[in-house]
Amino acid sequence: MLELRVLGDFQVTRDGEPLHLPPSRKTRALLAYLAVTARQHQRERLCEIFWDIPDDPRGALRWSLSKIRQVLGADESVLAADRNAVALNVETDYTRLAPLVKADLSSRSTEELEAVLASIRGGFLADLSLERCFDYEAWRQAIGSEVEIVELGILRELVERLENEPRRALPFAQRLRRLTPDDASIAAEIEALEDKVRSAAAQATGRAPQSAPLAPPSKPAASPQDSGRAVQFCRALDGTRLAHASTGSGPAILRAAHWMSHLTFDWDSPIWRHWMRELSRHNRLVRYDERCNGLSQRHVVDISFETMVSDLECVVEATGLDRFTLLGLSQSCAVSIAYAIRHPERVSGMILYGGYVKGWRARGDAGEIATREAVATLMHESWGKSNPMFRQAFCSMFIPGATHEHFAWMDDLMLRTVSPDDAWRLQNAFSVIDVSDLLEKVHVPTLVLHARDDNVAPVESGRTMAAGIPGARFIELDSQNHILLEGEPAFEEFIDHVRAFIAETTGG
Secondary structure: OEEEEOEOOOEEEEOOEEOOOOOOHHHHHHHHHHHHHOOOEEHHHHHHHHOOOOOOHHHHHHHHHHHHHHHHHHHHHHEEEOOOEEEEOOEEHHHHHHHHOOOOHHHOOHHHHHHHHHHOOOOEOOOOOOOOOHHHHHHHHHHHHHHHHHHHHHHHHHHHHOOOOHHHHHHHHHHHHHHOOOOHHHHHHHHHHHHHHHHHHHHHHOOOOOOOOOOOOOOOOOOHHHHOOOOEEEEOOOOOEEEEEEEOOOOEEEEOOOOOOOOOHHHOOOOOHHHHHHHOOOOEEEEEOOOOOOOOOOOOOOOOHHHHHHHHHHHHHHHOOOOEEEEEEOOHHHHHHHHHHHOOOOEEEEEEEOOOOEOOOOOOOHHHHHHHHHHHHHHHHHOOOOOHHHHHHHHHHHOOOOOHHHHHHHHHHHHHHOOHHHHHHHHHHHHOOEOOOOHHHOOOOEEEEEEOOOOOOOHHHHHHHHHHOOOOEEEEEOOOOOOOOOOOHHHHHHHHHHHHHHHHHHOO
16 A cells, blocks of 8 residues: 655555655655645646745756656556646655644544544655745645644643553653643643653552652753743633643733734744734743644634633633733734723723724725725635735735845734635634724723824724723834834834833732
8 A cells, every 4th residue: 555654754664664766856755745635636737836936946846757657667547647737646644634733622532633644654745845836835834833733732732631541641741742842831731740640650550659750850941932932722712722821921911913023933933023022022921823833733723802702711721821911913912902891800000002993894885895895805806825016015015114034924823823714714713803992991001002004904994993091091102013123213112101000000
């Protein structure tokens, strides 16, 4: 039986024995791409994906297909190729994992989860990156993110499910710790499981339990940035897995989730890393990825406004926050307003940046609706693809002051954080948000900040928000960026206002 292994370094096996593969990375990548996608591809499109140099891409494709036939050998019949199209029908280890990407893991059997977990030997096609093939890399990284999320989800599910079978659960907890080495809660769970294993062994032998650790000693204390990569998970009311993380110490700030976030990747990104660094410099910053984004569960059906508020409530409970400053950015400003009305006893103060009272469809501006609908259509068709016109237009809308570096990182941000379908669905959900009837019900200290020339949320939206909230202060920042950039004076001013407000409202 022929099988392709893509969950780790690329391998092709027949009856469990590895086969010799062509030395050409593009040929091996083409073989993996055809197998994982498991559908027919036009030859012209394959040439565009893998051969951007105009020497003879069709000839290069023919050569690679001839090498693939040699690998397939007696199984050559699984490769269907004519003058126009190519398709490959062969089993891969990803085939068994793919159904779990959109699944409720709690409904799957333990045996199935263990089998899928055993097939994950590393990152998706870990040894087959092609830096100059943008479309292929976009596809590889997108699938890689899904595999990462599924692996973390399975491990967390098994550790919880097998709590009363400590010897069986312990290896999964240790693997989870290797993936999230600075997660203190996992270290504590491992210690508890080890105690149970020792106690069970002592009862079986009639000896006193030994205190020697069953796992390597814990690592030295992590830096704030490293601890920001320590991801934990909780469940929303509908069972959706929500990823959250905490950095720094001091009076707590909870950042209500916005779209296009990724708890670990954001630390590397020049688009967001300065936000986390400065907000956690003197405070404990708690963040979570919105459903369908980052490390939280993707492809979730319910993305309603009410569910966004409910998810925020669940994260507050999971992180043990008692009283905190609530920070809303963009659409999460509306979510923050709804939460502050329901739980004023927990919100010492609320900071709202770049938000809006009504989404772009609810605002009723025909010109804006037409423009945003066009962007949403392009988003659905071009998200994650090598379309420089779309990427530049999209990035320029959010960050007109972007450099070439920011454009490149925005590509990765779009790719890693949310799928095309989920991006399109979320934008439509945001468009109908309307909290205009809630503003007067807010009774917590509120600071509203907005960039003067924001193209995503007009500055009038910020003014309207501040005017409707009793006692709210409004600060207009001299910037055109919806996401304030590191080094621009407006970001430094934003941080100064945030720190002063927190000191005033918390007494710290």
